[in-house]
Amino acid sequence: MLPSTGIVKTLCQSLKEFPVQALVVDPVMVSTSGHTLAGPSILDSFREELLPMADIVTPNLKEASALLGGVPLETIADMRSAAKAIHDIGPRNVLVNGGDLPASLDAVDVFYDGNDFYEFHSSRIMTPNTHGTGCTLASTVAAELAKGSQMLSAVKVAKRYVEAVLSYSKNIAIGGGCQGPMDHLLKLKSNVERRPFDPCDLFLYAVTDSRMNKKWGRSIVDAVKAAIEGGASIIQLREKEVETGDFLEAAKACLKICRVHGVPLLINDRIDVALASDADGVHIGQSDMPAHVARALLGPDKIIGVSCKTPEHAQQAWIDGADYIGSGGVYPTNTKENNKTIGLDGLKTVCVSSKLPVVAIGGIGMSNAQAVMRLGVPNLKGVAVVSALFDRECVMTETRKLLEVLKESTKIAK
Ligand SMILES: Cc1ncc(COP(=O)(O)OP(=O)(O)O)c(N)n1
Numbered sequence: 490m491l492p493s494t495g496i497v498k499t500l501c502q503s504l505k506e507f508p509v510q511a512l513v514v515d516p517v518m519v520s521t522s523g524h525t526l527a528g529p530s531i532l533d534s535f536r537e538e539l540l541p542m543a544d545i546v547t548p549n550l551k552e553a554s555a556l557l558g559g560v561p562l563e564t565i566a567d568m569r570s571a572a573k574a575i576h577d578i579g580p581r582n583v584l585v586n587g588g589d590l591p592a593s594l595d596a597v598d599v600f601y602d603g604n605d606f607y608e609f610h611s612s613r614i615m616t617p618n619t620h621g622t623g624c625t626l627a628s629t630v631a632a633e634l635a636k637g638s639q640m641l642s643a644v645k646v647a648k649r650y651v652e653a654v655l656s657y658s659k660n661i662a663i664g665g666g667c668q669g670p671m672d673h674l675l676k677l678k679s680n681v682e683r684r685p686f687d688p689c690d691l692f693l694y695a696v697t698d699s700r701m702n703k704k705w706g707r708s709i710v711d712a713v714k715a716a717i718e719g720g721a722s723i724i725q726l727r728e729k730e731v732e733t734g735d736f737l738e739a740a741k742a743c744l745k746i747c748r749v750h751g752v753p754l755l756i757n758d759r760i761d762v763a764l765a766s767d768a769d770g771v772h773i774g775q776s777d778m779p780a781h782v783a784r785a786l787l788g789p790d791k792i793i794g795v796s797c798k799t800p801e802h803a804q805q806a807w808i809d810g811a812d813y814i815g816s817g818g819v820y821p822t823n824t825k826e827n828n829k830t831i832g833l834d835g836l837k838t839v840c841v842s843s844k845l846p847v848v849a850i851g852g853i854g855m856s857n858a859q860a861v862m863r864l865g866v867p868n869l870k871g872v873a874v875v876s877a878l879f880d881r882e883c884v885m886t887e888t889r890k891l892l893e894v895l896k897e898s899t900k901i902a903k
């Protein structure tokens with residue numbers, strides 16, 4: 490926002506003294522909400538000094554009209570003429586932002602580089618959360634140019650980014666103004682719905698298995714529903730044989746159920762599915778993607794669990810930014826081929842060394858869950874179970890019974 494001729498002149502002088510790699514000028518005069526942000530007195534200095542220095546200028550319809558002496562701009566043809574007329578003032582490129590076109594039309598931006606016109610069409614996202622749309626578009630172009638992109642590709646990325654953010658933010662209700670904010674980092678909505686990881690969530694960890702669900706003729710979603718009804722405190726979708734598209738749909742459907750019940754949903758192995766479904770996190774093993782890479786991909790808020798059989802594994806998981814570790818096989822298991830059994834002693838060794846909370850896994854069920862929990866190491870927070878819940882006729886009943894056994898074990902421990 491450059492509210493006076495003096496400031497525009499000072500800026501232009503400084504730009505001559507300290508040239509920049511690319512100058513993106515968003516000629517802020519009238520906001521999307523219709524507020525006047527700079528008076529007509531600055532127009533001459535914009536036209537005579539600032540715009541000729543610009544690599545790109547990004548006016549909205551009202552600003553383009555003001556720069557051209559008030560011509561009405563109502564159609565895409567008008568926008569093309571305006572882009573050309575503004576280009577004649579001196580900037581190397583012009584992007585006229587058509588967000589203010591009549592609501593019946595697509596959101597169309599017109600880009601002119603002095604030779605060719607490009608129209609960027611996107612469907613109009615009906616939302617009051619448009620505060621900062623123009624600033625976001627211009628800033629994204631600037632960021633892309635700073636990264637070394639060519640102008641056309643920077644403009645394309647910026648347009649796509651604004652569309653993605655508007656779509657993501659469309660239903661967020663924040664603040665009392667007639668225009669709501671855009672959620673640039675795509676964080677606010679999920680934070681509202683998701684609570685932070687609590688190690689106590691590991692108490693009864695239900696891990697699904699596609700073969701078992703198929704054998705008992707139930708869908709992944711039904712299996713998850715039943716485990717939650719039975720009292721599972723965290724769910725992992727471990728679906729090794731399901732096709733990616735089906736896995737993603739199942740993850741989305743399970744997430745809805747899990748969110749309603751405040752139960753975290755993790756995805757085994759598949760970081761892509763976790764990202765695409767916005768699941769609460771992933772569980773990865775020693776031969777999967779390294780946890781520090783998963784953390785970089787998923788960001789700081791998602792839950793990451795890592796399988797650990799040794800203290801060294803546990804130390805690395807902590808360094809890599811994991812939230813918990815799964816340690817086993819405590820007992821032999823038929824669920825995972827060639828799995829090394831570390832026994833209760835191996836589990837205890839890992840727990841004692843681990844700086845992260847631990848969930849025990851492998852061959853655990855009603856008959857031995859108490860023995861596991863009675864190890865009595867403070868960071869052992871629960872048991873993770875596959876076949877004892879899902880290779881059974883009634884998942885809900887088995888989960889409920891195991892929960893009772895686990896609760897008993899905490900009473901005995903006290
Ligand atoms: C809670 C929990 N602990 C350990 C594992 C095993 O993970 P991984 O070693 O990657 O083996 P697969 O499950 O991918 O076969 C787990 N899934 N969950």
Ligand SMILES: Cc1nc(C(=O)O)sc1CCOP(=O)(O)O
Pocket residue numbers: 796797815816817818819821822823824825828829850851852853873874875876877
């Ligand atoms: C998936 C998995 N991981 C293990 C490990 O030791 O890391 S044992 C295991 C299988 C657990 O299934 P069940 O409860 O049916 O024994």
Ligand SMILES: [Mg+2]
Pocket residue numbers: 757758772773774777
């Ligand atoms: Mg794995």
